[in-house]
Amino acid sequence: MTTRSQLESALIASATNYSWTWDRKTQELFAQLPEVTTHLHPKQRVLALTDHDYDGYLADDEFIAAAEAAVERIPRPDPSPSATIAYFSPEFGVSETLPQYSGGLGVLAGDHLKASSDLHLPLVAVGLFYRDGFFHQAITDNRQHEIYERTDPRSLGLEQMPVIVDLVMDDRIVKARVWRADVGRTKLYLLDTDLELNDEAGKRVSDRLYGGDREHRIRQELLMGVGGVRALHQLGYEPSVYHLNEGHAGFLALELLSQEVDKGLTLDEATRAVRDRIVFTTHTPVPAGIDRFSHDLMQRYLGVWSDRYGVSIDELLDLAHMPGEPDSFNMAAFCLRLARTSNGVSQLHGAVSREMFSQIPGGSEIIGITNGVHARTWMSNDLQEEFDNTLGLDWADGDDAAWGRVESIPDQRLIDIRRAGKQKLIDLVNERVGPRHSLDPDILTIGFARRFATYKRADLLLRDVEAVSRLLSDADRPVQFVFAGKSHPADEPGKEILHRVITFANSEAARGRFVFIPDYEMAVAEVMYAGCDVWLNNPIRPNEACGTSGEKAALNGGLNFSVLDGWWDESFDGENGWKIESSDAENGDQRDLEEAAQLHRTLSEIIVPMYYADGNGPSEAWLAKVRHNWRTLGPFVTARRMVAEYDRRIYRPLENS
Numbered sequence: 001m002t003t004r005s006q007l008e009s010a011l012i013a014s015a016t017n018y019s020w021t022w023d024r025k026t027q028e029l030f031a032q033l034p035e036v037t038t039h040l041h042p043k044q045r046v047l048a049l050t051d052h053d054y055d056g057y058l059a060d061d062e063f064i065a066a067a068e069a070a071v072e073r074i075p076r077p078d079p080s081p082s083a084t085i086a087y088f089s090p091e092f093g094v095s096e097t098l099p100q101y102s103g104g105l106g107v108l109a110g111d112h113l114k115a116s117s118d119l120h121l122p123l124v125a126v127g128l129f130y131r132d133g134f135f136h137q138a139i140t141d142n143r144q145h146e147i148y149e150r151t152d153p154r155s156l157g158l159e160q161m162p163v164i165v166d167l168v169m170d171d172r173i174v175k176a177r178v179w180r181a182d183v184g185r186t187k188l189y190l191l192d193t194d195l196e197l198n199d200e201a202g203k204r205v206s207d208r209l210y211g212g213d214r215e216h217r218i219r220q221e222l223l224m225g226v227g228g229v230r231a232l233h234q235l236g237y238e239p240s241v242y243h244l245n246e247g248h249a250g251f252l253a254l255e256l257l258s259q260e261v262d263k264g265l266t267l268d269e270a271t272r273a274v275r276d277r278i279v280f281t282t283h284t285p286v287p288a289g290i291d292r293f294s295h296d297l298m299q300r301y302l303g304v305w306s307d308r309y310g311v312s313i314d315e316l317l318d319l320a321h322m323p324g325e326p327d328s329f330n331m332a333a334f335c336l337r338l339a340r341t342s343n344g345v346s347q348l349h350g351a352v353s354r355e356m357f358s359q360i361p362g363g364s365e366i367i368g369i370t371n372g373v374h375a376r377t378w379m380s381n382d383l384q385e386e387f388d389n390t391l392g393l394d395w396a397d398g399d400d401a402a403w404g405r406v407e408s409i410p411d412q413r414l415i416d417i418r419r420a421g422k423q424k425l426i427d428l429v430n431e432r433v434g435p436r437h438s439l440d441p442d443i444l445t446i447g448f449a450r451r452f453a454t455y456k457r458a459d460l461l462l463r464d465v466e467a468v469s470r471l472l473s474d475a476d477r478p479v480q481f482v483f484a485g486k487s488h489p490a491d492e493p494g495k496e497i498l499h500r501v502i503t504f505a506n507s508e509a510a511r512g513r514f515v516f517i518p519d520y521e522m523a524v525a526e527v528m529y530a531g532c533d534v535w536l537n538n539p540i541r542p543n544e545a546c547g548t549s550g551e552k553a554a555l556n557g558g559l560n561f562s563v564l565d566g567w568w569d570e571s572f573d574g575e576n577g578w579k580i581e582s583s584d585a586e587n588g589d590q591r592d593l594e595e596a597a598q599l600h601r602t603l604s605e606i607i608v609p610m611y612y613a614d615g616n617g618p619s620e621a622w623l624a625k626v627r628h629n630w631r632t633l634g635p636f637v638t639a640r641r642m643v644a645e646y647d648r649r650i651y652r653p654l655e656n657s
């Protein structure tokens with residue numbers, strides 16, 4: 001006998017822990033709830049249920065059993081004493097319903113937490129709660145417009161912790177409250193300054209992800225780093241490892257140094273002690289992507305710390321000195337000097353970072369740990385079900401033998417699942433773009449979706465519009481393209497590329513077969529990975545530190561067609577997709593033209609003919625390639641492999657030092 005309140009509690013419990021984002025049966029349960037509006041957090045959908053809805057559910061034994069089973073599947077916290085690894089990141093992409101991320105860095109952080117939960121790693125995470133979240137993208141006149149929506153943490157399943165953190169920022173004290181999100185077993189704490197206790201400027205510190213000027217950025221980073229360490233302490237954690245996912249939380253070292261200086265150590269000795277606890281992951285080989293603050297600005301914020309340590313401000317500025325940048329407090333240099341081990345996010349990026357940072361005296365060693373993605377979050381439910389049945393449940397743990405069994409998935413089954421994925425993508429286009437397109441589930445589909453940063457060159461294939469037109473209009477072997485992506489609001493050149501792509505998509509020449517989906521976010525991404533046959537990536541090498549969308553596409557049976565950059569440089573084996581070789585032309589324009597020509601040659605001479613080799617696609621040769629792609633890449637591209645590698649190569653050696 002189940003009562004309404006028991007059923008309601010079961011539904012709320014399973015909506016509150018973000019483990020639903022990787023539990024397909026719980027997602028199927030939520031799919032039975034009224035939709036209300038798109039992307040509404042499931043907790044909100046439960047709270048919107050009426051008496052009438054409950055009457056129906058209470059008479060439905062299957063629904064009740066599914067709700068009870070969903071609660072049982074929520075990962076139980078480990079009885080272990082306390083987290084020993086603290087993971088700091090400026091953004092977390094856990095779900096599209098929690099808009100606290102802008103792109104790859106955040107999604108990677110979300111996947112790190114999910115894999116940590118799967119692996120029972122004693123890891124706790126810290127970030128900021130941004131009231132405005134990340135912007136939504138609307139398109140008018142073929143241009144991006146940014147729309148910010150205020151988010152209410154309580155409606156997103158977050159719980160307020162009974163602590164208030166305070167810290168000095170220049171001439172004021174700013175206070176923050178702390179929210180907790182449960183991501184499986186992993187706890188994520190988010191600091192939020194939107195409190196009556198703060199003045200207007202104090203309230204605004206955590207307003208927007210990557211918003212505001214340099215000074216705003218310093219305040220956010222102090223809040224995350226210093227405030228984050230204090231929050232963990234007040235919550236009872238005493239981590240032995242602090243992992244900086246990108247340098248934005250680097251100021252946490254200031255607070256750790258303080259703890260050592262209080263014990264009587266000199267700044268030098270304190271620096272050595274702190275180093276045994278810090279790990280730094282760098283995410284960009286583009287110097288412009290590194291946080292730098294002018295000495296003028298930093299002097300105001302470092303005063304309290306130099307007083308505390310009894311040293312001059314100059315000594316603190318020296319810790320972030322980058323040769324050749326006399327007036328900058330360089331966060332990467334600061335983190336490299338304060339970390340025991342640092343890493344790039346692919347093997348190539350590790351090597352590029354060693355080269356790029358080699359001139360920093362006293363910087364840590366830099367290794368490479370290639371990013372991975374959380375398989376159960378990113379694979380379509382249809383494919384997961386097929387894999388669970390045919391390969392056994394171990395495939396998601398990266399078991400090689402399980403992945404070897406992809407050979408036994410029948411061709412027709414594979415074709416049906418992939419075609420259904422394409423149909424879902426077309427449904428999404430209908431919903432977001434309207435019916436003015438001519439996408440077809442039987443046509444070779446090429447996808448491209450990522451931030452529109454200039455180095456990613458979203459418009460590279462439009463260098464030859466004639467060639468694109470030929471592909472779109474081929475009567476026997478047509479191709480269709482689906483694009484998506486946002487530009488940073490302040491990135492004017494990125495916005496120009498976006499404008500060019502959308503203008504083409506809306507032109508006659510696109511014939512409705514080149515479509516741009518607005519407002520790229522996790523829910524759009526997921527549908528695109530499962531719905532595209534080819535995943536295109538053409539950055540300027542070696543600017544793509546890793547790139548993870550291609551890994552998600554690969555898990556879903558999409559084949560990568562990419563510049564040999566980031567993860568693809570070490571993963572391409574000649575058979576599991578295609579490469580675009582980088583031109584060594586000095587002139588950027590010439591380089592782009594050469595790479596675009598090569599891209600079009602490979603598309604029209606190799607990729608398209610292979611897809612249609614048996615008349616209708618996908619051909620037998622294509623399916624063989626898809627299976628080979630799974631066998632070789634499946635176990636490697638997972639976040640589980642990545643987090644296990646962090647644990648073995650970095651966390652454990654530090655914990656034991």
Ligand SMILES: *Cc1c(COP(=O)(O)O)cnc(C)c1O
Nearest residue numbers: 103104450521522525547548549
């Ligand atoms: C995976 C993902 C990204 C990262 O894609 P890259 O290939 O690394 O550029 C960005 N945004 C969303 C929503 C994603 O899911």
